[in-house]
Amino acid sequence: MLLKKKTAVILVDDHAMMREPLASMLQAEGSFDVVGTAASAGAALPLIRERQPDIVLMDIDMAGLQCFEAAHIIRAECPMTQLIFLSAFVTDHFIDRALEVQARGYVTKFESPERIIQAIREVAAGGAFFSEQVRSRIVIDGHAASLSAASRSRAATLTRREREMVAYYARGLAQKEIADMIKIAKKTVEHHITNAMRKLDIHSKAELIRFAVREGIVPP
Structure with a gap:
């Protein structure tokens, strides 16, 4: 009997109280393998290059290398790795930057750990997951998502x-x-x-x- 391959995940968040419990919960699920954790985007890049995970869950607001710059590097060097952003902030600017790097998810930190795990599961299955506050601001067309015209209009x-x-x-x-x-x-x-x-x-x-x-x- 062939064993189903576990989904390899790297968690990137500068708050250990968020990062470590979530890593433990994912590992306990049985279908995930947390192959690395990091407290900054800069520290995460060598891990991501080496381990080529299926999913990277990355906090947006961290010191050091900007997460969206790191995302561009991940996109170029690890094209099979899917990105999910995690943030306490839901701004049109952040959403636009996340979609620009083809993130498959944007989850707010107000979601329960179970919902965050659901997001990882859905993205691993080839789907996408956006928290309700994010989903209300974007237009999803097939496999592509973009910020809605209404959200863009005022700042533009x-x-x-x-x-x-x-x-x-x-x-x-x-x-x-x-x-x-x-x-x-x-x-x-x-x-x-x-x-x-x-x-x-x-x-x-x-x-x-x-x-x-x-x-x-x-x-x-």
């Missing part, structure tokens, strides 16, 4: 300069500080921020900060 209306002003303003800089820093008139800064808020239909600084974080214009 900003010019490069408006986006830059929003980023500085959302970080807490006053308009005069922005003007002094990039050597333009305060009225020009005010003009760009006013235009951006009008386009986005945003009416307060607090709302603008929330938008900037959600869209990845400034880090959370």
